[in-house]
Amino acid sequence: MLSLKKNIQKIFxxxxxxxxxxxxGEIKGVLNPIEDSEIEIQxxxxxxxxxYSLYKIKNARLYTDRIKDTAIIKNNKIIEGxxxxxxxxxxxxxxxxxxxxxxxxxNGTPRIKKNxxxxxxxxxxxxxxxxxxWHWMFDVLPRISICEDKINLSDINFFLVPDNKKRFQRxxxxxxxxxxxxQISSKEFRHISSxxxxxxxxxxVLSNNxxxxxxxxxxxxxxxxRKKFLENNINSRKDLPKKIYLDRSDSKSKNxxxxxxxxxxxxxxxxxxxxxxxxxxxxxxxxxxALTFYNADIIVGLHGAGFANIIFCKPNTxxxxxxxxxxxxxxxxxxxxxxxxxxxxxxxxxxxxxxxxYGHIKISxxxxxKRIKI
Numbered sequence: 001m002l003s004l005k006k007n008i009q010k011i012f013x014x015x016x017x018x019x020x021x022x023x024x025g026e027i028k029g030v031l032n033p034i035e036d037s038e039i040e041i042q043x044x045x046x047x048x049x050x051x052y053s054l055y056k057i058k059n060a061r062l063y064t065d066r067i068k069d070t071a072i073i074k075n076n077k078i079i080e081g082x083x084x085x086x087x088x089x090x091x092x093x094x095x096x097x098x099x100x101x102x103x104x105x106x107n108g109t110p111r112i113k114k115n116x117x118x119x120x121x122x123x124x125x126x127x128x129x130x131x132x133x134w135h136w137m138f139d140v141l142p143r144i145s146i147c148e149d150k151i152n153l154s155d156i157n158f159f160l161v162p163d164n165k166k167r168f169q170r171x172x173x174x175x176x177x178x179x180x181x182x183q184i185s186s187k188e189f190r191h192i193s194s195x196x197x198x199x200x201x202x203x204x205v206l207s208n209n210x211x212x213x214x215x216x217x218x219x220x221x222x223x224x225x226r227k228k229f230l231e232n233n234i235n236s237r238k239d240l241p242k243k244i245y246l247d248r249s250d251s252k253s254k255n256x257x258x259x260x261x262x263x264x265x266x267x268x269x270x271x272x273x274x275x276x277x278x279x280x281x282x283x284x285x286x287x288x289x290a291l292t293f294y295n296a297d298i299i300v301g302l303h304g305a306g307f308a309n310i311i312f313c314k315p316n317t318x319x320x321x322x323x324x325x326x327x328x329x330x331x332x333x334x335x336x337x338x339x340x341x342x343x344x345x346x347x348x349x350x351x352x353x354x355x356x357x358y359g360h361i362k363i364s365x366x367x368x369x370k371r372i373k374i
Contacts, residue, residue, distance in 0.1 A: 021108045024076075024113065028077050031078065050206070053201040054149075054199075055072070055079075056197075056198055057072060059074065062122060066130060066186050066187070072199055082199035085101050094210040096210065115193050117157070121144075121158075121159050122197065130186075136162075139204060142204075156182070163185045214330055230312055237291045240291060244301075245267075246304070262361065276372075290312040291312075298319075298320065302321075310340060322363060332344065
């Protein structure tokens with residue numbers, strides 16, 4: 001019965017693809033942006049090491065599956081450069097593959113197209129940007145910085161964002177002076193057309209290997225985020241704790257059941273007895289998260305997206321990361337790039353075997369005691 005249901009769903013999906021191909025036509029091939037006079041490319045130089053492309057495309061379409069692929073289309077050709085197609089390889093590395101592997105060649109653009117009048121900036125990235133704090137901070141928001149170096153953001157009518165349902169998404173956009181009425185979510189706007197579409201190259205993934213590039217998040221991104229979210233707020237709170245434990249007991253992450261501390265209550269109670277405050281980041285405003293990290297002298301927590309906030313820490317702040325995979329050095333790299341003191345307790349994860357950043361770990365209190373000394 002289940003097999004029959006799947007087959008029926010497959011038939012209807014194929015039929016939908018066929019209908020939308022008739023409406024919007026087949027994707028005919030790949031367009032080199034320098035060969036089209038209606039595509040303008042500006043180079044945005046952030047540092048001597050990091051430069052980016054800002055594409056302004058007249059009379060273009062954008063289609064996204066919100067997970068792996070986003071296609072920028074003109075005259076039914078996909079534009080190479082601003083389009084992307086991320087794939088997880090057998091090595092578990094996430095790679096931006098050849099543009100000819102974009103799913104629109106196979107599936108077309110199977111959503112009703114919504115015509116957006118005026119200037120539209122796309123802030124889309126891979127699926128992580130939909131609700132993951134880390135990807136929002138490093139893959140989504142920095143695109144605004146790339147844009148504002150070349151265009152007046154007040155002239156933009158709409159910003160196409162991965163989503164805007166999370167509190168941190170709404171508050172960060174508001175602080176960056178992107179009002180709610182200018183935000184359109186890819187959840188409702190998966191297929192759009194615009195008279196002027198602006199798209200940037202990826203702020204972090206510069207070699208097409210996302211797994212490697214995420215270990216070298218450009219310093220300018222941290223500096224820009226600190227300037228935008230800390231500069232005018234540093235002295236607004238004086239009552240924040242110096243010793244922090246990141247309490248993930250309220251996490252709604254899909255990874256919660258794949259990554260946990262088996263004896264979390266024991267770890268939390270011990271740290272509290274040593275003067276730590278257990279903080280649930282989901283209970284804090286975006287600015288209060290930044291200020292909490294800025295004011296801390298030591299932060300302890302399980303590997304996770306909340307550690308993106310260490311970019312707000314003062315130099316030499318101690319970061320103690322509890323994790324299941326000794327080979328994952330993303331947070332260590334971010335800490336080092338921001339002149340922080342990183343340490344970790346790395347243990348072989350129990351039960352989970354299918355993905356290298358997951359696994360349940362049991363923390364030795366004796367080992368923890370040795371590591372929390374500042």
